[in-house]
Amino acid sequence: MNYLHYAEKYMMDTYKYLPVVFTHAKGCKLYDISDKEYLDFTSGIGVMALGHGNKKWTKAVKDQLDKLVHTSNIVLNVPILELAKKLTKVSNMSKVFFCNSGTEANECAIKLARKYSFEKYGKGRNTIITLNRSFHGRTMASLEATGEEELHKYFYPFPEGFKHVDINPTALEKAVDSNVCAIMIEAVQGEGGVNPLSREFVNKVFEIAEKNDILVICDEVQCGLGRTGKLYGFNNYGVQPDIISVAKALGGGLPMGATLCNEKLKNAFKYGDHGSTFGGNPVCAAGAVEILNQITDENFLEKVSKKGIFIKNFFKNKPSKNIREVRGIGLMVGVEINGKASEIQKEVLKKGLLVLTAGTDNVVRILPPLIITKKELEKGLNIIYEAIDNM
Ligand SMILES: Cc1ncc(COP(=O)(O)O)c(C=O)c1O
Incomplete structure (x- = not known):
């Protein structure tokens, strides 16, 4: 059943919904109505710090x-x-x-x-x-x-x-x-x-x-x-x-x-x-x-910092003609690009990754749950990189 048209019919047009409807989630993964898995690099815009289903x-x-x-x-x-x-x-x-x-x-x-x-x-x-x-x-x-x-x-x-x-x-x-x-x-x-x-x-x-x-x-x-x-x-x-x-x-x-x-x-x-x-x-x-x-548990915040550095290093080691700047602190990272971030958002969604945009649609915003693993980060970052580099 495709529910998306309900939004157009019954809900005010305050949001630009992506073409996906989620039904459940676990940790850093979201699942849509056909049970397709998505990696969550948004944490519901900074809300799900401990991931889904803590x-x-x-x-x-x-x-x-x-x-x-x-x-x-x-x-x-x-x-x-x-x-x-x-x-x-x-x-x-x-x-x-x-x-x-x-x-x-x-x-x-x-x-x-x-x-x-x-x-x-x-x-x-x-x-x-x-x-x-x-x-x-x-x-x-x-x-x-x-x-x-x-x-x-x-x-x-x-x-x-x-x-x-x-x-x-x-x-x-x-x-x-x-x-x-x-x-x-x-x-x-x-x-x-x-x-x-x-x-x-x-x-x-x-x-x-x-x-x-x-x-x-x-x-x-x-x-x-x-x-x-x-x-x-x-x-x-x-x-x-x-x-x-x-x-x-x-x-x-x-x-x-x-x-x-x-x-x-x-x-x-x-x-x-x-x-x-x-x-x-x-x-x-x-x-x-x-x-x-x-x-506030011991070491929790230190791990967040390390994961932030991991993201920065990822982009440092993989420069792209389409990336202008990577900035942010910890797990709040913006990748400023030559092009529209909303296009990248749509592109990576097809590959099973949910990201945010920011600024004047020129920044891909990465705001994952703080409990994300380096393996999950690497997987998502590769998807983002490819989409940006192939723009
Ligand atoms: C820095 C900042 N302040 C305030 C708000 C508003 O919060 P809410 O949407 O919960 O009202 C936001 C939402 O994104 C925010 O990022």
């Missing part, structure tokens, strides 16, 4: 499903308390707010930064600087924060108080005035083309922030939770932000997001300032505790 995560979620699925935020549940303690500890942060997605985690970060600034400096100091080519989500404030005009054009008016700047220290310095309350960055921009920020630029962000009592928000929705071989993308730069937003990998496939803050901000929100019906759901939380346990 036994401990599945058990934690199933056990919790049998015990308690939802209450509300007028009461507490055990998994969310455990998760709050663990997540703040490993993140070196003081407090956390739970929500359901990356865009919501960023909305919370924006509100928190503005509330802190309002209380300390009064009305008007509410501008948030974000970077060109950034991606922070699809709800109105997070979308306005996103430095990609193409995504904005139909949706005006947006909330006020955002400034987008180029990723260079001088542009940043120029944009700072007395109304700025926060600078929001992705240590490695994902959707924008897999662009790791330079150390010089990150240092400048923190230097300006410190000098002017401006908060730094790190959007770790895509590059966080082990993806770069460190717990957070910003750990590669030796800095610690005031606010961290996470989602994707945290839920292990269930919707979950979180916004973490440091000592300075821990009392900024008061009763009534923010909320979410599903945020703090015990089933998602029980799974998230298991995700954190595994990602």
Whole structure:
């Protein structure tokens, strides 16, 4: 049975679906309705960090499903308390707010930064600087924060108080005035083309922030939770932000997001300032505790780094006239090509490999589950290389 036409008929045209429908998965492999096997180099866009069907995560979620699925935020549940303690500890942060997605985690970060600034400096100091080519989500404030005009054009008016700047220290310095309350960055921009920020630029962000009592928000929705071989993308730069937003990998496939803050901000929100019906759901939380346990396990992150180096070396040893640059950190890699990444995506799909694109359709994005083996990596990389080289 071919279900694909259902999408055209019944679903809004917000996505460009590839011609495949998956029914099940295991580890780094996906299977379609005719049981054809595909290697997953996408991890559901950074979500399935531990691969598909991780036994401990599945058990934690199933056990919790049998015990308690939802209450509300007028009461507490055990998994969310455990998760709050663990997540703040490993993140070196003081407090956390739970929500359901990356865009919501960023909305919370924006509100928190503005509330802190309002209380300390009064009305008007509410501008948030974000970077060109950034991606922070699809709800109105997070979308306005996103430095990609193409995504904005139909949706005006947006909330006020955002400034987008180029990723260079001088542009940043120029944009700072007395109304700025926060600078929001992705240590490695994902959707924008897999662009790791330079150390010089990150240092400048923190230097300006410190000098002017401006908060730094790190959007770790895509590059966080082990993806770069460190717990957070910003750990590669030796800095610690005031606010961290996470989602994707945290839920292990269930919707979950979180916004973490440091000592300075821990009392900024008061009763009534923010909320979410599903945020703090015990089933998602029980799974998230298991995700954190595994990602923070000894040697796990070191292995991710090694696999990242393996990818870089693969392309170093196999240059191609059609490859412009290979960049990224850990298992977040972008291969910039002369040509359309979406064509490569379609081509490799035929060979049983699922990859992502990024940037202006000029980057093949590799974002596999963090548990992928070198053998699986090599197999997929050869398929990608051949498709690019034969373009
Ligand atoms: C860096 C970053 N922030 C925010 C988001 C939005 O997350 P969500 O789609 O869960 O709302 C994404 C999604 O790709 C992202 O990559």
